[in-house]
Amino acid sequence: MGTGDRRRGAWLRNVVLCWMLLCAAAAGAVELEVRELRADPPPAEVLAGRHDARLEPPRDSPTLQQPHRDAQWWRIAPATAVDAADSPRLVLRTPFLYRVQAWAPGAEAPTRHTLYGDDADFRYSSRALVIDLPDGLRAGEPVWLRVERGSTMVTALSIESMDQVHRADLVFVAWRSLVLTSLAVLVILALAFWGGTGERSYGYFGAMLLCAIGYLAAIGGDLRWMPGAEALFGTSAQTNRVFGCVGVVFSNLFQRGYLDLPRKLPWCDRLLAIGTWIAAGSGAASLFGDWAAFSLSGNFALLYSAVVLLVAAAVLALHGDRAARVVLASWISLMVFSFLAAAQMMGLWTGPPWLVHGLAGSFVLASLLLAIGLLDKLLQLRRDRDHASRQAVIDPVTKALNRQGVEERLYREVEQARAQSTPLSIAFVDLDRFKEINDRHGHSVGDQCLRIVSWRLRNQLRRNEAMGRYGGDEFLVVLPGRSRLEAMAIAERMRISVNCRPLSTTEFDIAASLSIGVAELDPGESMASLFERADAALYASKSAGRDRASAAQPADGLWTV
Structure with a gap:
């Protein structure tokens, strides 16, 4: 058998192995029926089954989202039995502001869970709220959740063994550390270049990344260990909304200067200014209140600015603009994820559980590529300056020194x-x-x-x-x-x-x-x-x-x- 045949055989075996592992994982996943009670009756009545007739039909996917109510009940029941020997846990991923009271079979009293504050469980990472199921679950036996605080965040539900929870936590911590550390390093480099060159684009770029770090940390709970984190991040969506809106402002200012829109595409620069002012107004207003209108206007500014920048970059790239090609290569994935996340926040669709992690990764990818583009632009400016310096001491007739x-x-x-x-x-x-x-x-x-x-x-x-x-x-x-x-x-x-x-x-x-x-x-x-x-x-x-x-x-x- 030749080398090529052996490689093809090894590749085929790897594909088959991955398929078997995926099938095994799918087979091992517990199918959940999630139904909501859009009311907040006393716990005794809910647990006694008096309001079962008022439950909504099962959701299409095992997710939880309540953007319009401050408190309501959720019934989660497995389609198959869950063995207590596996130390099962009910996992609520990306819970953000939700405060949860859980009534699990076999538990002596309800347990409280939240990402921030006294009820935060630091045995687990901030990726999810983890609820113990000490006696396991019979098929169809429910876990009742009373969820406080309205939020547009989609929370995915699953039942995992203790080993699965720990493995997922390790992967999550490694991923978030990579994302936030990469962004922090790029912030330091951007601010250093800004201080060294005086070029405002680097300052806008660094400020944009700082806002990205703040936004990701606010919705992901990465700073929940910090004193005062509950007051800053855990009481309302104002903080992450301010981070998001200010980030849009600095992003637009950076892209405006990097693409040189005032000179190359003045009409596009005027359109982008509209999105910048809407984002600035939404961020400023969010400092004084947590109203849904500000969330809608902020998300609109994000989507509108993304479309304008995409059009501007495409037009300039077709004319051979090098900076526009960098923007298209770096910005398109971030635009896609930002569009999907904003659409989910606005209630236009329900995204997959990994959407928030894809958004974080797209921030890093876009930032790295844009940093490379900025360095290339700096080198081009230096080459132009050196050329101008050489021309200043060259005789135009003989091309010798003047x-x-x-x-x-x-x-x-x-x-x-x-x-x-x-x-x-x-x-x-x-x-x-x-x-x-x-x-x-x-x-x-x-x-x-x-x-x-x-x-x-x-x-x-x-x-x-x-x-x-x-x-x-x-x-x-x-x-x-x-x-x-x-x-x-x-x-x-x-x-x-x-x-x-x-x-x-x-x-x-x-x-x-x-x-x-x-x-x-x-x-x-x-x-x-x-x-x-x-x-x-x-x-x-x-x-x-x-x-x-x-x-x-x-x-x-x-x-x-």
Whole structure:
């Protein structure tokens, strides 16, 4: 059997094994009948069965949701018997604000359960409320729950063994730790970049992630150990609503700047501003009251902004915008999960139990990809800045250094030569009778001659040596590590490279020559003195008939200041 056949066989076995495990898990799951009593009669009457006729029909899925009542009853009954030997537990996942009183068969008294406050059970993670079933359950035997506080949060119900509860808790803690730690690290990086660059996009990005952490921690109970957590998170949905609305505001501000909507899509920027103001108003109003209207307006702002940003990113991506492609890649999963979660909060549908965890994961994925996009944008800005800096010291005609660039290079080389006590020479190079070339053939031909001379000079230099256009027809050559004699030899090669053959432009072949003045930096000499001596040597070459190189006399007078 070949390697490919063995791999296909192993892959098939793994698929079959996974299918068997899934089937076993499905077979082991207890089917639950969930019915609600939309009233709050005394417990004795409910437990005696006096209100069974008022129970609603069984729900399509084993979930609990009561957005319109502050207190009501729920009847949960298994379709098959639950053995007490497995230490079964009734699990209410993502309970958020619900306060539960449970009457389980075999229990001496009702038990109280909540995510926050004195009734919180810290033996288990914050993923669920866990109710003991000490005697197990017979088929159809009910567990009665009295649930206080209305909430739009969908709570999934299941019966799990103690081992299953512990395994699920471990997975939940690991997942939430990964999510919140990743978001916290990205917040620190975003704020650090904001402080280092002053770019507001990083500040908005960091603030958006802080709001995401607050929102996830509020609805997930991750901060229930904190003093005052019940007052802050466990009494109403105001806190998570404020986090959500402020997060929408910062998200819109970040995306507006990152996509450059005011310049690229002004009409889309105006539409996004509507969602931003609605979210800001809903968040501010939620500080003063827990009204359903603010929840609806906040969720509307989230959905509306998500659609506007998706349209803007798609339009820009079709035109080749790089930032828009990053937004599409990173934002689409978060938009989908946010849309589904907001629709569930608004009562438009009942989502699966894993929706809240998918939302948390999409936050991390979107944040990581956007952080990479921001870093790429920062690198692009740095490349643009470096390019602009290079262009600032480049002569546009010859593409060599301009006067500022070559003087800066000379200054650095002089400082290094003084520090290391190494030789340094310079050469002033002048193109003879350049004015006659311009007058006879025009400035375009003159510029071509300057470019040819610049190329021929550059070809005579090493990589660590520099050359720049110092004036109209004058070049400055910097020769680090070269003595006067070595500099004179280089000057002769440069002179010969120009006068050995004509300068061939597009229209003419023009004979040309160079006059060169060379000077070596003496110990303690100033740059002004070095320039004067090289310029005097250049003048001597011109006075002697041009087309020659001359060495300067030793320094006399101007010394280091």
